[in-house]
Amino acid sequence: MTPRPPTPSTxxxxxxxxxxxxxDSLLSAKEVDMVIVPATTGxxxxxxxxxxxxxxxxxxxxxxxxxxxVKKYFxxxxxxxxxxxxxxxxxxxxxxxxxxxxxxxxxxxLTEFTQKLNAASTDVEKAEAQIGVxxxxxxxxxxxx
Amino acid sequence: MAMAALRREGRRFAAPLISNNPINxxxxxxxxxxxxALLGVRSISTQIVRNRMRSVKNIQKITKAMKMxxxxxxxxxxxxxxxxxxxWQPFTALLGDTPSVDVKKNVIVTITSDKGLxxxxxxxxxxxxxxxRKLNSGPDQExxxxxxxxxxxxxxxxxxxxxxxxxxxxxxxxxxxxxQVSVLADDILKNVxxxxxxxxxxxxxxxxxxxxxxxxxxxxxxxxxxxxxxGKLGELDSYEIxxxxxxxxxxxxxxxxxxxxxMFNAVLENACSEQGxxxxxxxxxxxxxxxxxxxxxxxxxxxxxxxxTTELIEIISGASALQG
Numbered sequence: 001m002t003p004r005p006p007t008p009s010t011x012x013x014x015x016x017x018x019x020x021x022x023x024d025s026l027l028s029a030k031e032v033d034m035v036i037v038p039a040t041t042g043x044x045x046x047x048x049x050x051x052x053x054x055x056x057x058x059x060x061x062x063x064x065x066x067x068x069x070v071k072k073y074f075x076x077x078x079x080x081x082x083x084x085x086x087x088x089x090x091x092x093x094x095x096x097x098x099x100x101x102x103x104x105x106x107x108x109x110l111t112e113f114t115q116k117l118n119a120a121s122t123d124v125e126k127a128e129a130q131i132g133v134x135x136x137x138x139x140x141x142x143x144x145x
Numbered sequence: 146m147a148m149a150a151l152r153r154e155g156r157r158f159a160a161p162l163i164s165n166n167p168i169n170x171x172x173x174x175x176x177x178x179x180x181x182a183l184l185g186v187r188s189i190s191t192q193i194v195r196n197r198m199r200s201v202k203n204i205q206k207i208t209k210a211m212k213m214x215x216x217x218x219x220x221x222x223x224x225x226x227x228x229x230x231x232x233w234q235p236f237t238a239l240l241g242d243t244p245s246v247d248v249k250k251n252v253i254v255t256i257t258s259d260k261g262l263x264x265x266x267x268x269x270x271x272x273x274x275x276x277x278r279k280l281n282s283g284p285d286q287e288x289x290x291x292x293x294x295x296x297x298x299x300x301x302x303x304x305x306x307x308x309x310x311x312x313x314x315x316x317x318x319x320x321x322x323x324x325q326v327s328v329l330a331d332d333i334l335k336n337v338x339x340x341x342x343x344x345x346x347x348x349x350x351x352x353x354x355x356x357x358x359x360x361x362x363x364x365x366x367x368x369x370x371x372x373x374x375x376g377k378l379g380e381l382d383s384y385e386i387x388x389x390x391x392x393x394x395x396x397x398x399x400x401x402x403x404x405x406x407x408m409f410n411a412v413l414e415n416a417c418s419e420q421g422x423x424x425x426x427x428x429x430x431x432x433x434x435x436x437x438x439x440x441x442x443x444x445x446x447x448x449x450x451x452x453x454t455t456e457l458i459e460i461i462s463g464a465s466a467l468q469g
Contacts, residue, residue, distance in 0.1 A: 089235030
């Protein structure tokens with residue numbers, strides 16, 4: 001593993017982002033201006049020089065701002081580490097660019113899981129249905145918002 | 146004429162060229178194999194040599210095929226293993242790698258293959274697991290095994306049966322994916338009490354080189370303890386926590402996620418090492434079979450030529466006996 005750079009004395013101009021998934025590294029050591037991560041406490045913007053943070057992520061949209069281009073990925077939960085040396089590691093189980101998501105399937109999934117939630121009897125079933133509803137409503141919000 | 150008759154009978158005889166007995170032409174032409182045994186066998190019958198050659202050639206074909214199969218499986222899984230290497234690096238950047246941590250409850254997760262014929266990688270993993278156990282045995286320390294794969298089960302059940310917590314086999318029945326490994330990790334975390342999990346596997350460096358590695362994952366309580374005492378995890382307290390009710394809840398989710406990520410990479414790397422080791426084992430096996438085939442071919446030719454020479458000698462000495 002390549003060693004990480006030490007904490008610089010001045011705030012660097014760019015943020016180095018690593019976006020890793022189990023089957024691929026989508027972004028590795030990419031220099032960007034800002035990322036917005038979907039933390040459980042809400043959307044969190046990260047700029048270079050951000051204070052060191054460990055953030056738990058919920059299903060939502062990751063936005064990467066590089067100059068004038070903005071790339072959006074939908075993340076299924078994970079973790080984000082922001083280190084003091086302006087390196088951000090984002091680990092998710094799945095990440096897809098928004099244009100690859102089919103909105104009709106999202107609607108279908110949402111209605112299906114809402115029905116399951118209403119019909120659920122045991123705690124386990126309720127939890128599973130709740131997760132399905134959360135993910136699909138986040139997908140919906142991502143596509144429409 | 147005698148030669149034609151011999152051939153029709155399908156008999157082959159070894160030539161007692163170097164035998165001490167004088168060659169009696171009529172006797173040796175029709176001598177059955179048992180008489181040769183009585184005389185003292187100096188060379189083998191060509192039939193036996195031919196049988197051996199056939200079986201060695203078949204083995205060579207089989208091992209060559211196994212090498213090809215292993216090579217194609219390796220190609221398929223190697224890219225996935227290399228892509229998964231980025232997954233555990235952020236965790237190590239945050240929490241560091243502390244194999245020398247001193248804890249009460251160690252759990253050693255040994256990852257091996259189900260199938261054999263893959264060289265010595267499984268034995269090395271088991272040796273290291275045993276070594277780790279010895280290293281972490283103290284007055285109030287205990288180590289338990291969680292075994293993945295048939296090969297480790299066969300070796301560890303013999304002498305450490307009461308220290309084994311969980312045995313999981315047939316991991317590669319379906320292609321490896323993250324969902325399966327995370328369910329497995331969840332099972333282990335639920336059923337086993339641990340302070341530190343040490344995952345032993347073979348890291349894939351190249352087709353001919355595999356490094357036995359151990360990855361250490363600490364439980365949330367140990368992480369907090371180490372963070373307070375300073376050292377490698379000392380900087381953990383400087384990180385702000387976003388999300389979750391308490392820090393310990395987030396730390397728990399973090400360590401569980403870390404375990405499943407590290408396990409995923411470990412399982413993939415071990416699978417790659419298994420295929421690579423099998424490739425080189427089958428390659429050396431086919432090479433050995435080829436060498437053996439060469440030696441047998443030489444022996445066969447020597448035997449065949451000697452028997453032809455014997456026949457000729459018999460005929461000629463018979464003819465000269467008739468003349469003179």
